[in-house]
Amino acid sequence: MKNILHWVDPKDKTGEFKRQQSIFRSFISKEPGAEFPAEKGRYHLYVSYACPWAHRTLIVRKLKGLDDIISFTSVHWHMSDQGWRFATPEENLPGESVTPDPVHPNFTHLRNIYFEQNPDYTGRFTVPTLYDKKTNRIVSNESSEIIRMFYHEFDDLLEEPYKSVDLLPKNLEKDIDELNDWVYNDINNGVYKSGFATTQEAYEKAVNQLFASLDRVEQVLATSSTPYLLSSPTITEADVRLYTTIARFDPVYVQHFKCNIRDIRSGYPALHKWLRHLCWDIPAFGETTEWEHIKKHYTKSHGQINPFGITPVGPLPDILGKDDEVVAVKAAK
Numbered sequence: 001m002k003n004i005l006h007w008v009d010p011k012d013k014t015g016e017f018k019r020q021q022s023i024f025r026s027f028i029s030k031e032p033g034a035e036f037p038a039e040k041g042r043y044h045l046y047v048s049y050a051c052p053w054a055h056r057t058l059i060v061r062k063l064k065g066l067d068d069i070i071s072f073t074s075v076h077w078h079m080s081d082q083g084w085r086f087a088t089p090e091e092n093l094p095g096e097s098v099t100p101d102p103v104h105p106n107f108t109h110l111r112n113i114y115f116e117q118n119p120d121y122t123g124r125f126t127v128p129t130l131y132d133k134k135t136n137r138i139v140s141n142e143s144s145e146i147i148r149m150f151y152h153e154f155d156d157l158l159e160e161p162y163k164s165v166d167l168l169p170k171n172l173e174k175d176i177d178e179l180n181d182w183v184y185n186d187i188n189n190g191v192y193k194s195g196f197a198t199t200q201e202a203y204e205k206a207v208n209q210l211f212a213s214l215d216r217v218e219q220v221l222a223t224s225s226t227p228y229l230l231s232s233p234t235i236t237e238a239d240v241r242l243y244t245t246i247a248r249f250d251p252v253y254v255q256h257f258k259c260n261i262r263d264i265r266s267g268y269p270a271l272h273k274w275l276r277h278l279c280w281d282i283p284a285f286g287e288t289t290e291w292e293h294i295k296k297h298y299t300k301s302h303g304q305i306n307p308f309g310i311t312p313v314g315p316l317p318d319i320l321g322k323d324d325e326v327v328a329v330k331a332a333k
């Protein structure tokens, strides 16, 4: 059996982290006769507050007002060689719904749900996992597709203003897809490619690409006529997908994944402003961002990178207030 905590196969001489494709790829639909019809109370979402991919689904669930329609559970922040586990009732971790699995009270780990599908399952046990309580099947474990199911499939069950929330407006769809493509490769996944690299060459290639693309997205924001990417008058999918990486950048990726050419708070004014607007002003972002889960997960789960599991104290605070700046910026003003 493979060790799931070996992020790069020790036999792989390139030293490059290669993310696997998600395996469950079905869709919830409002079309009559759909295999997974859009119904209230039928689906359960398993997430980790630590995970940037799962975080996308929590943000969209709230932006679309699906709180009473799709229930969720967050796992404990620690990931071991058995994968994610559910919190116990005594643990009292921060954040909503960090509880034992309400759907299968006897399951201790997320992997139990994957083995329930197939006892011989050999893929990874990842969050987010969208689960159908009626048929006991996993619908999807691909965040980019789960969020798109949430955009309009449940609209018939929603009231205004949520029904009209459109995270992928037709006139911007092409631009959003194009932006997502390089943001995913170089930034969302780029931090992992930097951090998990096992050769100097693989690390430098990833980290230089990451910062070139951060410079590029800084320009996209600096020239946007609205507080959002691509001059969109409203939040789009592109903002959601970028946010979950940028929020984790200073508290975790700078030191843990060695993404330290610059940090966001002192090196990227437009990104920093955009990040703080989303986190402090829009509850779907701020209320789903749990710093303790984020900081402890990475630093205490990645034994290959941080064998003693020490969580660095800084930077403090995890995110600056909207009217605050790093000391050097304040002094220069």
Ligand SMILES: N[C@@H](CCC(=O)N[C@@H](CS)C(=O)NCC(=O)O)C(=O)O
Residues within 6 Å of the ligand: 004, 021, 022, 050, 051, 052, 053, 054, 083, 124, 125, 126, 127, 128, 141, 142, 143, 144
């Ligand atoms: N492509 C997936 C990636 C999800 C993913 O890699 N999640 C991580 C947490 S950040 C995970 O659960 N990893 C467990 C593992 O790989 O064993 C998605 O976007 O949904």
